[in-house]
Amino acid sequence: MVATVLRLRYRILGNMLARSPWQLVGFVFGAMGAAGALAFAAFALVLIGASGLEAVRGVVTVGGALLVVGWCIAPLVAGGVDTTVGPEQLAPFPLTTRQVMLALAVVGLAGIPGIATSLGALSALLAWGRWPIALALAVVCLPLGVLTCVVASRTVASFSRRSGGRIGNAMALLAFTALVLAGPIVTGLLGVVSGGTGPASAERLAAVVEGVSWTPVGAVWGVPGELAAGRVGTGLLKLGIGLATLAALWLLWRRNVRAASVTPPRRVVAGRRGRLGWFGLAPTGAVGASWARATRYWLTDPRYLRNLLIVALLPALVAFAFGGRVEGTPFAFVVVLPALLLGLVPYADVSYDGTAFASVLATGIRGRADRAGRLLGAATAAVPLLVIVAVVTVGLSGRWELLPAVLGCALGAELAGLGICAVSSAHLVIPVPAAGDNIFKRVPGQSFWVGIALMGFTLLAAALVSPALVLAVLAALQGSALWSWLALAAGLVVGAGVAAAGVAIGGRAFDRTGPELLARIRTTSGY
Amino acid sequence: MPTPPVASVPALALTGLVKRFGQKTAVDGIDLVVPTGSFYGLVGPNGAGKTTTLSMATGLLRPDAGTASVHGVDVWADPVAAKRMIGNLADGVRLFDRLTGEQLITYTGMLFSLPREEVAVRTADLLRLMDLGEAAGTPVADYSAGMTKKVALACALVHAPRLLVLDEPFESVDPVSAANIEDVLRSYTGSGGTVIVSSHSMDLVQRMCDHVAIVSAGRVLVAGTVDEVRAGATLQDRFLELVGGRTRSEGPAWLRQS
Numbered sequence: 011m012v013a014t015v016l017r018l019r020y021r022i023l024g025n026m027l028a029r030s031p032w033q034l035v036g037f038v039f040g041a042m043g044a045a046g047a048l049a050f051a052a053f054a055l056v057l058i059g060a061s062g063l064e065a066v067r068g069v070v071t072v073g074g075a076l077l078v079v080g081w082c083i084a085p086l087v088a089g090g091v092d093t094t095v096g097p098e099q100l101a102p103f104p105l106t107t108r109q110v111m112l113a114l115a116v117v118g119l120a121g122i123p124g125i126a127t128s129l130g131a132l133s134a135l136l137a138w139g140r141w142p143i144a145l146a147l148a149v150v151c152l153p154l155g156v157l158t159c160v161v162a163s164r165t166v167a168s169f170s171r172r173s174g175g176r177i178g179n180a181m182a183l184l185a186f187t188a189l190v191l192a193g194p195i196v197t198g199l200l201g202v203v204s205g206g207t208g209p210a211s212a213e214r215l216a217a218v219v220e221g222v223s224w225t226p227v228g229a230v231w232g233v234p235g236e237l238a239a240g241r242v243g244t245g246l247l248k249l250g251i252g253l254a255t256l257a258a259l260w261l262l263w264r265r266n267v268r269a270a271s272v273t274p275p276r277r278v279v280a281g282r283r284g285r286l287g288w289f290g291l292a293p294t295g296a297v298g299a300s301w302a303r304a305t306r307y308w309l310t311d312p313r314y315l316r317n318l319l320i321v322a323l324l325p326a327l328v329a330f331a332f333g334g335r336v337e338g339t340p341f342a343f344v345v346v347l348p349a350l351l352l353g354l355v356p357y358a359d360v361s362y363d364g365t366a367f368a369s370v371l372a373t374g375i376r377g378r379a380d381r382a383g384r385l386l387g388a389a390t391a392a393v394p395l396l397v398i399v400a401v402v403t404v405g406l407s408g409r410w411e412l413l414p415a416v417l418g419c420a421l422g423a424e425l426a427g428l429g430i431c432a433v434s435s436a437h438l439v440i441p442v443p444a445a446g447d448n449i450f451k452r453v454p455g456q457s458f459w460v461g462i463a464l465m466g467f468t469l470l471a472a473a474l475v476s477p478a479l480v481l482a483v484l485a486a487l488q489g490s491a492l493w494s495w496l497a498l499a500a501g502l503v504v505g506a507g508v509a510a511a512g513v514a515i516g517g518r519a520f521d522r523t524g525p526e527l528l529a530r531i532r533t534t535s536g537y
Numbered sequence: 538m539p540t541p542p543v544a545s546v547p548a549l550a551l552t553g554l555v556k557r558f559g560q561k562t563a564v565d566g567i568d569l570v571v572p573t574g575s576f577y578g579l580v581g582p583n584g585a586g587k588t589t590t591l592s593m594a595t596g597l598l599r600p601d602a603g604t605a606s607v608h609g610v611d612v613w614a615d616p617v618a619a620k621r622m623i624g625n626l627a628d629g630v631r632l633f634d635r636l637t638g639e640q641l642i643t644y645t646g647m648l649f650s651l652p653r654e655e656v657a658v659r660t661a662d663l664l665r666l667m668d669l670g671e672a673a674g675t676p677v678a679d680y681s682a683g684m685t686k687k688v689a690l691a692c693a694l695v696h697a698p699r700l701l702v703l704d705e706p707f708e709s710v711d712p713v714s715a716a717n718i719e720d721v722l723r724s725y726t727g728s729g730g731t732v733i734v735s736s737h738s739m740d741l742v743q744r745m746c747d748h749v750a751i752v753s754a755g756r757v758l759v760a761g762t763v764d765e766v767r768a769g770a771t772l773q774d775r776f777l778e779l780v781g782g783r784t785r786s787e788g789p790a791w792l793r794q795s
Contacts, residue, residue, distance in 0.1 A: 285674055289636075289643045294656060299647035303633060310635055365630035368597055369692065372627065373648045374620025445635060445678070525599045 011105065015113040016120055019095050037122075044126040052133035059137040063144075066137045067235030068219040074155050074231030075222050077127060081163040084123070097168070097267045107268055111164075111260075114267075118160040131156050144238035147245075151233045154252060158230060161259045168266035223248065226255040296375045300383020301390070308391035311445060313362060317355045318395055321348040325403050339486045342407035342416055345400045349420035350475075352392050353427020354467050358438040358460075359384055360527050364445060367528055377520030381432040381513045388428050389509075396420050411489065415482035415497035422475040422501025429505075429512030430467050430474075436519040438463070439530040474508050475501060546609045548573040548700045548731035549594060554603035556589050563589045565755035566603070571700075571733050571748070573608070576726045578746035578763070579735040580772075582780055586755040587735040588628050591704050594733075595625045607700055621649070624698030626689050628705045628735075634678040638669050638688045641677055642695055649696035656695075663691035666721060668714050682709040690718065701725070703734045707741065719745060739773040753780050 027034045051073075058065050095117055100110050118124050131152040138144040223232035230252025236245030288305045292298035308314045325344045329336050360367055370380065400420055404413045440460055472479075478501035485493035520527075549571040556564040564586040571577045581587050592598035594605045596616045605612040612619040632641060642663055646656035664673050667687040672680060677688055690706055701722070707715050722732055723745070736742050742749055743763060749772065750760035758779045759766050767775045777783045787793065 285637070286640060286643055289640050289647065292647070294647045294653050295650045296648050299644050302647070303636070303644055306640075307633075307635060363633070366633045368627050368630040369632060369645070370648075371597055372595060372620060372623070372625040373645070374596065374617040375648060376617065445631070525597060528597060529599075 011109055012113045012116050015095060015100070016117055019117045019120070022095070041122055044122055048126055048129050048133070051130050052136060055133050055137040059140060063141065063235060063238055064216075067223075067232060067239070068216070070134050070137065070235065071219055071223045071228050071232040074131075075225065075228035077130075078155070078159050078162055078227040081123075081127075081159040082166045084163055107264060111264060111267055114164055115157070115160050118164060119156070124156075124160060127159055128156050138234055138238075141234075141238040144234035147234040147237055151230050151249070151252070154256065155230045158227075158252070158256050158259070161256060161263060162227075165259045165263040165266070168263055224251070226251060229255065296373070296379035297383045297386070300370075300375070300380055301386040304384045304387020305390045306387075307362070308387055311362075313443060313445070314355070314391070317352055318391060321345075321352050321392075321395060321399060324348045325399060329406075336403075336406045337408045339407070339409060339412070342404045342409045342412045342486075343419065343482070344403050345396060345416060346419045346423060346479075348399075349392075349396050350423040350427060350468065350471055352396070353388075353424040353471060354431060354464065356384065356388055356428070356431045357434045357464060357467055358440040358442075359388075359431060359435040361439050361442045361531065361534070362445070363531070365528070365531060366445075367531055371524050371528055376517065377436065377524070378513055378517030380520055381436070381516045384435070385428045385432050385509055385513060388431075389425065392424055393421060396424060409486075411491050411494055412482070412486060413494075414491075415478075415485045415494040418478045418498035418501030419475065419482050420501075422478045422505040423471060425502075425505025426474045426508040427467070427471045429508035429510070430471055432509070432512035432516035433519065434463070434467060434516075436516045436523055436527070439527055439534055441534045475504055477504060546573070547571055548575070548608060549702075549733060550604075550606050551590070551594055552604050554590060554593055554605065555601045556586075556593060556598065557601055562755055564593070564600075567752065567755070567757055569750055569757060569760060571731060573731050574726055574729050575731055575748045576722070576746045577731070577733040578742035578749040579733060579752065580737070580739065580742055580749060580776060581735075581752035582782070585752045587752060588704055589755075590752070591702055591733070591735060592627065595623050595627070595702050596620055597625075597627065621696075622699045624693035624696065624701045626686075626693040626701075626703045626706055628708075632677050632685065632689060632692075634680075634685075635676055637674050637676055638680070638684075638691075639664065639673040641688060642691050645692040646695045651696065659695050663694060666717060667691050668717070683711055683714070686710050687714060687718075699730060701730065701732045701734075703732065705735055705737070707736065707738065739771070739776055743767070743772040751776055751779055 027037055055066075055069070058069050095114065097110055097114065100113065105113070119128065134152055135145065135148055138148045222228040229248040233245050233249045233252065236242075236248060288302035289299075292302035308318070324347075325341075328344045329341065332341060356362075363370065397417065400416050401413065404410060404416050438460065478497050481493055481497035481500050484490075485497055547570045549569070551567055551569040554564050554567045555562070567586070567590055569590075579587055579591070589598065593600045593603075594607075594612065596605075596612045596619060599613065607619045607622050610619045610622070633644070636644060639660060642660045643656055646659060651659070664670050667690065669684065669687060669691070672684060677685060680688065686706065686708060687710060690703070693701060693703065706718070710718070726732055734742075734746070746763055748761065749763050749766050751758045751766065763772065766772070770778075
């Protein structure tokens with residue numbers, strides 16, 4: 011039975027690779043990357059084996075813990091490890107829950123990440139080679155560790171697929187935030203650990219290893235080292251923690267698999283009536299309706315929301331790169347680049363509608379109204395955020411007199427970008443994840459030329475808003491409030507002008523290209 | 538040539554519609570005249586080109602050749618004017634399903650520039666008609682297939698179009714709602730509105746429609762009033778006779794239980 015499911019998994023992979031040569035290329039590169047990492051890991055482990063028991067124990071424990079954490083995050087950010095074969099798909103077949111879980115675990119082990127992890131764990135045997143007791147225990151503990159990886163990943167995936175993917179998307183956004191901030195967090199932690207003098211830092215490092223080896227994700231990896239060092243009691247205790255972790259994950263996963271096989275993945279909660287939201291505020295008419303819809307999607311759909319999140323997080327990253335020294339002119343302008351990028355987010359906005367675009371097209375909406383509604387919706391979401399971020403960052407930089415200039419550049423760039431998008435999205439359709447899909451789902455078929463076009467749009471937006479940029483630089487150099495206010499005026503005038511021109515030009519194009527856009531959505535996204 | 542009197546202008550006239558997808562010809566020269574006030578059924582096997590034809594008739598898919606006109610307005614020359622008159626329930630497309638049912642109907646009404654109070658009244662009526670009152674505040678993404686169909690139908694009706702184009706409107710809709718919707722559509726055609734509906738249910742078409750066209754492999758095999766088309770037999774029998782491909786067998790031996 012397990013073999014049948016495994017064959018099914020490989021058949022799906024084979025069909026997918028046969029259909030798209032680019033995915034095959036990606037697959038080959040992935041496999042080569044995994045092989046390279048493996049060779050390196052094995053080599054490093056042998057070297058470390060020569061440098062003493064404590065070193066091996068530390069590296070295997072921390073490395074193993076990172077592996078487990080990585081396997082937990084992967085289903086959130088990589089669109090699911092093997093979601094092609096999940097409990098929902100196996101539910102109609104006469105299999106017990108245990109058989110389903112067994113099959114899924116084996117499928118997880120037999121993919122490239124699973125094989126790589128297994129081989130990597132095996133290579134840890136090389137490192138333990140000099141301590142027979144450790145080697146004997148590693149034969150038991152390393153497979154347990156690998157199994158923990160696979161089961162943990164399946165458990166996280168089973169949670170993320172509940173409630174029609176909405177919880178999953180919330181978790182994915184959280185994981186994404188954590189990833190964006192991973193650099194500062196890790197460096198911060200390392201700073202805490204290694205701050206101070208030599209011997210003290212080594213001690214702290216040892217403390218970190220000790221701490222990790224007591225956590226559920228690290229315990230099982232540390233067991234061989236404890237016994238080799240003669241600490242039998244500690245070793246058995248950690249083995250207990252590891253086994254308990256695996257058991258707890260298995261039980262949680264079993265609960266979700268059972269739930270998935272009896273209840274269809276649909277949540278029916280009767281929401282209250284009469285909550286029109288933006289539709290109650292916008293004026294009636296094609297522009298108002300499109301505006302309300304676009305705003306609603308910008309503020310609730312993770313595919314859009316993610317971009318707003320980046321704008322809020324990017325200044326924090328820059329502040330970190332500056333080493334926390336945020337006073338002064340450069341940091342005052344930190345919001346301008348994210349504003350430029352945010353303005354260009356909807357450069358193929360119609361793609362995000364999916365085939366729901368048919369319901370827009372069927373109403374015979376004028377291109378101008380559609381463009382204006384989308385532009386206003388994006389601006390409604392972006393402008394308040396940009397103003398807040400600008401005020402906070404300029405405040406932190408201590409150069410309040412530059413606030414008008416910064417606002418001019420940021421809002422000018424955002425509006426100019428949206429104006430460009432009003433034209434480009436009447437022509438371009440790109441493959442994007444469907445509404446409700448995991449936002450990190452890789453969608454094949456992103457074309458090289460679209461990337462070039464996007465780069466061109468970025469340069470164009472920057473060029474259009476350059477009058478405001480020049481005035482802002484003058485304001486910063488001369489410390490003059492007059493230049494600063496002029497920069498604001500220039501930014502707003504340019505932004506509004508480009509936006510209006512974009513709506514007019516894009517609207518005319520849209521009147522012509524509407525049916526072709528729908529046809530391309532059907533062929534590129536197919537949903 | 539004298540212009541024909543207004544009454545004789547058909548609600549929907551298709552002439553020589555052709556659509557190719559690569560090598561495959563999905564619609565191969567379809568002519569169809571849907572008289573004003575008729576309840577017109579469009580039936581055909583899977584892949585006959587029904588959805589493609591209706592997409593071209595409603596301005597969603599540009600035909601390779603041929604014309605479509607709604608009440609005398611060419612759909613592809615003046616799409617805005619033509620689409621104002623059409624209520625379209627397309628098959629196999631998503632909705633903006635992050636919106637609640639109530640928001641989606643309101644949104645569609647606003648797109649057609651109905652006054653705000655009018656939108657509110659019509660939305661409430663449609664929610665009641667479709668028996669969606671309970672789910673009005675639930676995102677459409679959480680609806681069942683039948684509920685999704687009903688809310689899409691409500692969106693097609695909200696601007697009181699002169700021509701309703703319904704692609705598979707009763708698929709997965711429960712019998713009670715289907716009967717209610719049927720009543721509404723009947724009184725709509727009685728008052729001068731026109732409905733063209735594609736369906737796989739011969740019984741339903743025979744009962745509801747006054748006209749029917751059978752299409753297969755991108756062509757109209759026969760079209761006319763239901764009585765003309767079925768010529769004494771049931772529509773089901775006539776359909777099978779015209780389309781062919783029926784196999785008379787008891788099925789494989791291993792499937793038989795005794």
